[in-house]
Amino acid sequence: MSENRTLREAKFALGQVVRHRLYPFRGVIFDVDPVFANTEDWWLAIPADMRPAKDQPFYHLLAENQESEYIAYVSEQNLLPDTTGTPLRHPQIGEIFDRSKDGSYQRRSGTSH
Numbered sequence: 001m002s003e004n005r006t007l008r009e010a011k012f013a014l015g016q017v018v019r020h021r022l023y024p025f026r027g028v029i030f031d032v033d034p035v036f037a038n039t040e041d042w043w044l045a046i047p048a049d050m051r052p053a054k055d056q057p058f059y060h061l062l063a064e065n066q067e068s069e070y071i072a073y074v075s076e077q078n079l080l081p082d083t084t085g086t087p088l089r090h091p092q093i094g095e096i097f098d099r100s101k102d103g104s105y106q107r108r109s110g111t112s113h
Helices: 040-044
Strands: 018-019 026-033 058-065 070-077 079-081 095-101 105-107
Touching: 018 070
Parallel strands: none
Antiparallel strands: 018 026, 018 079, 026 058, 058 070, 095 105
8 A cells, every 4th residue: 555645535425325346235424434444353253355556535424225224334345325315213313413394314513433
């Protein structure tokens, strides 16, 4: 990796609802790392043929699937915008976000990541 390369700008924004490209879950972004910032064990647990590059933004999501709600850490390459407009049910959303009339999520004043 070159020391003088520039960081890519994040494609998705805080409060944006996204879905996983391969797996059936969606969530709202509450934090962004400009490059991979999780443990090496976490990264190595991903099958080698699906392991994402580390030099891209990674997103922290309040995520949910049909069965449960959880925190997910997902590479930019594996996310797509969620355009369903369906509200998320994750119990922590209200601690961080307010939902506006247009269905978008706005960070509550006084909260930080």
